[in-house]
Amino acid sequence: MAKTIIITLISAAAMLATTVVQADESCYTAGQENGELRFSGVAEGSPFRGKFGEFSVRLCLPGDDLTAADIEVTVQTGSADVGNRDGNQALKDDEFFAVDRFPEARWVSTEIARDGDDYLAEGSLSIKSLESTQSVTLSLQSDGESRVLSGSAEIMRLDWEVGTGEFEDTDFIRDRVDLRFDLQLQPEG
Numbered sequence: 001m002a003k004t005i006i007i008t009l010i011s012a013a014a015m016l017a018t019t020v021v022q023a024d025e026s027c028y029t030a031g032q033e034n035g036e037l038r039f040s041g042v043a044e045g046s047p048f049r050g051k052f053g054e055f056s057v058r059l060c061l062p063g064d065d066l067t068a069a070d071i072e073v074t075v076q077t078g079s080a081d082v083g084n085r086d087g088n089q090a091l092k093d094d095e096f097f098a099v100d101r102f103p104e105a106r107w108v109s110t111e112i113a114r115d116g117d118d119y120l121a122e123g124s125l126s127i128k129s130l131e132s133t134q135s136v137t138l139s140l141q142s143d144g145e146s147r148v149l150s151g152s153a154e155i156m157r158l159d160w161e162v163g164t165g166e167f168e169d170t171d172f173i174r175d176r177v178d179l180r181f182d183l184q185l186q187p188e189g
Contacts, residue, residue: 024062024063025060025061025062026060026061026062026063026187026188027058027059027060027187027188027189028058028059028060028147028185028186028187028188029056029057029058029059029185029186029188030056030057030059030149030183030184030185030186031054031055031056031057032052032053032054032055032079034183034184034185034186035057035181035182035183035184036051036181036182036183037051037052037055037075037179037180037181038050038051038179038180038181039051039052039080039177039178039179039180040177040178040180041157041173041174041176041177041178042173042174043172043173043174044172044173048082048087049082049083050080050081050082050083050087051080051081052075052076052077052079052080052081053076053079053080053081054075054076054078054079055073055074055075055076055079056073056074057071057072057073057149057183057185058071058072058188059071059149059185064140064142066112066119066138066140067112067113067114067119068112069109069112070109071107071108071109071112071121071123072106072107072108072109073106073107073108074104074105074106075104075105075106076103076104077091077092077097077099077102077103077104077105077127078092078097078099078103080092080097094164095163095164095165095166095167096162096163096164096167097127097128097162098128101128102127102128102129105125105126105127106125106126107123107124107125107126107134107136108123108124109121109122109123109136110122110123110124110133112138115137117139118137118138118139119137119138119139119140120135120136120137120138121135121136121137121138121151122134122135123135123136125155125160127160127161127162128160128161128162130159130160130161132159132160134153134155135153136151136152136153137151137152137153138150138151139151145187146184146185147184147185148182148183148184148185149181149182149183149185150180150181150182150183151180151181152178152179152180152181153178153179154176154177154178154179155176155177155178155179156175156176156177157173157175157176157177158170158175162177
């Protein structure tokens with residue numbers, strides 16, 4: 001009987017500790033209405049720029065400790081905009097994002113570490129049902145209640161079969177796509 005009471009007390013204490021840790025955690029969100037998710041690359045020797053018009057970001061962290069944060073990013077791939085109708089349509093087709101079958105790309109952080117003045121986040125990126133590790137450089141600026149999350153990543157598009165068939169030729173379209181973002185985080189809820 002005493003053993004059962006002790007186990008019950010230990011379980012209750014563990015649940016209480018978990019509740020306290022979660023209560024100290026703050027969550028924030030951002031999307032296209034309070035930030036930008038831009039990309040750039042090179043096609044036929046000329047630089048191009050674009051952005052995603054629909055995305056959501058959720059960041060939860062205790063205090064301002066970004067190394068303990070959990071970050072999730074979901075991007076509607078069909079919202080990619082390179083500034084011209086033909087390019088936008090090509091990005092939706094099977095050779096690129098295949099948005100009819102794979103309307104979303106998703107990145108979820110797995111580990112975040114200090115890297116000088118910034119942070120290096122490792123995470124799992126899923127595009128077109130292919131999943132692999134993707135590093136992202138992050139910066140978090142805080143001013144009272146306001147938080148700005150900025151960062152960048154170098155994505156090798158062919159690792160996720162973005163640009164297949166004739167578009168696999170890296171002399172035609174460079175493999176590396178540079179991603180940049182600046183987000184004004186809003187308290188969740």
